[in-house]
Amino acid sequence: MADRRITIVGAGLAGALLATLLARRGWSVDVYEKRGDPRLKGYEGGRSINLALAERGRHALQLAGADEAVMAHAVMMRGRMVHFADGRTDLQRYGRDDSEVIWSVHRGELNITLLDIAGQAGARIHFHRGLERVDFDTDTATFLDPRDGSEHPVDFSALVGADGAGSTLRRQMAACTELGERTDFLGHSYKELEIPPAEDGAFRIEPNALHIWPRGRYMCIALPNDERTFTVTLFLPNESERPGDPSFETVRDGATARELFERDFADALALIPDLEQDFERNPAGLLATLYLDRWHLQGRAVLVGDAAHAMVPFHGQGMNCAFEDCVALADHLEHADDCGRAFAAFQAERLPDSRAIQAMALENYLEMRDRVDDDDFLLQRTLERTLAERHPDRFVPRYWMVTFSRIPYGVAFERGQVQRELLVELTRGHASLDTLDWDVVDEAVRERLSPLPADNVL
Structure with missing residues (x-):
């Protein structure tokens, strides 16, 4: 030129x-x-x-x-650390090991x-x-x-x-x-908060994870920073869809934000000493x-x-x-x-x-806020990992294609739709993988998914 x-x-x-x-x-x-x-x-x-x-x-x-x-x-960040409403936590890895983070x-x-x-x-x-x-x-x-x-x-x-x-x-x-x-507005917005370091300067919670508190129509996430802090992001609907549901319409200031955390994010509340100040100081971001x-x-x-x-x-x-x-x-x-x-x-x-x-x-927003603590979703995730091991040239998890490769997004989206349909069909009526007919499973994968060209990975 x-x-x-x-x-x-x-x-x-x-x-x-x-x-x-x-x-x-x-x-x-x-x-x-x-x-x-x-x-x-x-x-x-x-x-x-x-x-x-x-x-x-x-x-x-x-x-x-x-x-x-x-x-x-x-x-x-190795994966999602899911914080359940009852206080349990579960690390859902993004990849197979620490080479896929x-x-x-x-x-x-x-x-x-x-x-x-x-x-x-x-x-x-x-x-x-x-x-x-x-x-x-x-x-x-x-x-x-x-x-x-x-x-x-x-x-x-x-x-x-x-x-x-x-x-x-x-x-x-x-x-x-x-x-x-x-422009399509999501109808949800976000506020940023912060988890500071512990008194000894260490991370207050597991540093090598993206933390998620899924609560159905809303959620919190926390990402680690190298200065041992976490950036916390609260996602809420702009308006309440049902009476009693939290939204930025009802959670308007630091006091109502504290009430929300006391009720729905109790284990996170103790980690955010400046919750009220952060909530009132930081602007709401549109999505x-x-x-x-x-x-x-x-x-x-x-x-x-x-x-x-x-x-x-x-x-x-x-x-x-x-x-x-x-x-x-x-x-x-x-x-x-x-x-x-x-x-x-x-x-x-x-x-x-x-x-x-x-x-x-x-x-992915629906998955993060609604499904990461759902039993059907967790079973599908387990099957997804198993199929990726049994058919590495055909069944490549969509998240892997998007995150750990440079496969075009369009290819990842199309193959991901087919794979998601397979996971739903194959796990329907099952509570564990033990009751699956693996001959049927393997044949379904071979029939529905063509091999992914090796040179399409990176």
């Missing part, structure tokens, strides 16, 4: 990573960010769920030369690390520059300094919107062409899925990550998917003749996969 200049809007996780990938390939990269430099002013917390780093994300970090620096602050990373620490690496790669990052408007006729983007209101026009060759679910660039593109935008039919405006602009396909956080793949976007876009820009072809090819590759992971993220 003759013109190797790119302007990225947003210096968050996707923007910083994409800047590094392109700068390392010799592109001239400018990144504009409306916030101040978090390396100087600190990262603003209370607004984002801890992030789960998986294979797709780590692969992108490795390509950017950032994996070692990021993993120095990551905490391993996910990693908890703090958004602020990760962003700072990626900004450092982007700068070292040669990207120019301009802080206090929020996108105000774009003139696509003159290829001029105007940025606003929120400190004094001054405007700063910038000529661009091509724009990349990495400015999140509320993307300003997306709005500017939509004024020029129909993007097919629609929604953003769908677009079009991600680009010819060769002038393209959207990545949440700006193109924001999703609910319940599969832990939002960041991993965005990082995979960055790798795909960098590859298409490197090999296409012009930005128009690169952007179109990028959308054709990634849009179907984004729809698949958006659907799986919504499904």
